[in-house]
Amino acid sequence: MRVLITGATGFVGGALLERLRREDDQLRAFVRDGRRLSAAGVEIVEGDAVTGSGLDAALHEVDVAYYLIHSMEPVSGAPDATAPDRGFAKRERRAADNFAAAARRAGVGRIVYLGGLLPAQQGASAHLASRLGVEQTLLAAVPGSVALRASIVIAAGSRSFRFLVRLVERVRVLPLPGWRKHLTQPIDGRDLLEVLVAAAGNSRAAGRSLDIAGPDVLSYGEIVERISDHMLVGRPKIRLAFEATPLVSRVAAQIAGERHELVGPLMEGLGCDLLPRSNAAADVFGVRLHSFDAAVERALREWEAREPLRAR
Numbered sequence: 623m624r625v626l627i628t629g630a631t632g633f634v635g636g637a638l639l640e641r642l643r644r645e646d647d648q649l650r651a652f653v654r655d656g657r658r659l660s661a662a663g664v665e666i667v668e669g670d671a672v673t674g675s676g677l678d679a680a681l682h683e684v685d686v687a688y689y690l691i692h693s694m695e696p697v698s699g700a701p702d703a704t705a706p707d708r709g710f711a712k713r714e715r716r717a718a719d720n721f722a723a724a725a726r727r728a729g730v731g732r733i734v735y736l737g738g739l740l741p742a743q744q745g746a747s748a749h750l751a752s753r754l755g756v757e758q759t760l761l762a763a764v765p766g767s768v769a770l771r772a773s774i775v776i777a778a779g780s781r782s783f784r785f786l787v788r789l790v791e792r793v794r795v796l797p798l799p800g801w802r803k804h805l806t807q808p809i810d811g812r813d814l815l816e817v818l819v820a821a822a823g824n825s826r827a828a829g830r831s832l833d834i835a836g837p838d839v840l841s842y843g844e845i846v847e848r849i850s851d852h853m854l855v856g857r858p859k860i861r862l863a864f865e866a867t868p869l870v871s872r873v874a875a876q877i878a879g880e881r882h883e884l885v886g887p888l889m890e891g892l893g894c895d896l897l898p899r900s901n902a903a904a905d906v907f908g909v910r911l912h913s914f915d916a917a918v919e920r921a922l923r924e925w926e927a928r929e930p931l932r933a934r
Contacts, residue, residue, distance in 0.1 A: 624648040624683055625822065628671065628721075629690030631658045633779040634736060634814070638688060639664065641815050652680040671717035677724035686822045687725060689735045689760060691717055692753075711752040718756040722763030732828070733760045733767040734821045736814075739806065739833055739896040740771065747890040757831060768821045769831040770903070773896055774845070776836075776917035777811025778924035781880070787922075788878035790850045790857060791931065797860045801892040802843030807835035810917035813909055820907040827906055833898030838914040842892055845914075852918045853931070 625642060629635035630651035639661055642649055650665040659666060669676015671691050681687060692714070725733060737753035740746050746754060757769040774782045789796070817834050821827055840848070843859070850857045871890075875882040904911055912920075925931055 623685045623822070624650065626650045626652060626680055626684045626687040627690065628652045628680075628688060629692070630661075631655075632690060632692075633777070633781065634775070634818075635688070635690045637777075637779065637811065637815055638690070638818055641819060645819070650680065650684065652676065671721050672713050674720040674724070677720060678727065681724050681728035681730055684728060684730050686732045686734065687721075687730050688818065688822075689718075689721060689733050689756075691721075711748055711755075714752045714756055715759075718759040722759050725760075726763050730764055731766055732822065733764050734818060735760050735767065735769045736818070737769060737771050738891070739773045739835070739898060741894040741896060742899070743894075747893070750891050761829065761831065766828045768824070768827045768829075770817060770821060771831065771833045771898075772809050772814060773806040773835060774808040775811050775814055776808050776914065776921050777814075778921045778928065780811060780921075783921060784925075785874075785878050785880055786846060786849055787853070787925070787931070788880075789874060790846065790853055790855065792877050794857065795860060796846060796850075796857045797862055798843050798846065799862045802846075802861065803841055804892060804895050805839055805841050806845075806896040807837075807839055807898060808845065808914055808917070809834055809836040810912040810914075811921065812917075813911050816909045817903065817907050820909065824907060832903040832906065833900065834903045835898040835901070836914055836917065837911045839897070840914060848914065849918055852915070852922055 625647045627635050627639050627642070627649065630639050630653050639649065639651060643661070643663065649663065650667060651659055651661065652667050652669060653659050654668065654670050656666045656668045667676055667680040669680060671677060735757055737757050738750050740750055740754060761767050761769055774780070776783050813836065814834065847859070872882050922931065
């Protein structure tokens with residue numbers, strides 16, 4: 623089977639590439655800069671999904687294509703990267719449209735897409751609404767495709783997890799805005815990879831959108847508290863009565879050393895519960911799930927093996 627991985631220089635794409643190298647597949651990676659990727663036995667095709675360059679070559683004779691492209695960069699001249707018709711949302715729509723058209727031309731049998739969990743009742747944030755739009759575009763283009771929706775991924779390389787760890791590490795007193803009460807179900811990075819691998823050939827998943835989540839339902843406040851416990855640091859909490867997401871996200875991004883263009887859209891999605899519609903995915907893919915505490919402990923060990931963690 624010939625497999626294409628987009629976003630291969632990112633956390634999920636890179637981890638998936640290493641995982642699939644143990645399988646008997648022909649692997650191809652689609653990247654903007656081939657110099658950033660070195661993987662023996664992997665064919666590299668350079669291009670850009672937003673412009674469409676390189677897509678036909680990348681998808682030629684491909685059986686399964688993993689779409690792991692997320693455009694969180696601001697567009698030049700756009701002061702608000704979270705506006706629905708500007709910034710990352712516009713780039714994501716254009717990239718998805720280009721990829722869908724190229725996949726149809728190439729006769730790709732399945733696209734596997736990773737997006738985000740959606741709120742059950744109120745409207746989705748611009749970030750999550752953009753993910754949903756990409757999902758709908760790809761499923762419509764290749765009917766046998768699979769869309770996966772996940773919450774926070776707990777792994778040493780996950781930017782969401784790293785953002786939370788940096789906050790716990792660097793802030794002596796943690797202010798927790800009103801969104802601390804909302805619930806979600808983080809997933810262990812190991813479990814996410816196993817689901818992604820299984821999604822390539824699972825017949826029960828064809829044409830479906832499936833939520834993948836860990837076994838523990840936690841509030842965002844509990845997530846921060848449990849991470850600080852695993853880091854063996856005491857951090858007093860200030861529970862705020864308001865959310866003030868635009869201000870809080872800018873301050874948090876500065877403290878954690880992240881770009882606000884990434885943190886702002888992500889934190890806008892914290893204003894409601896993000897829970898799976900069902901827990902069918904674990905059964906469909908036959909994946910046993912790790913607990914949140916096991917995921918955090920392993921992620922912190924892997925982090926420390928690569929770089930110092932001052933608060934640990």
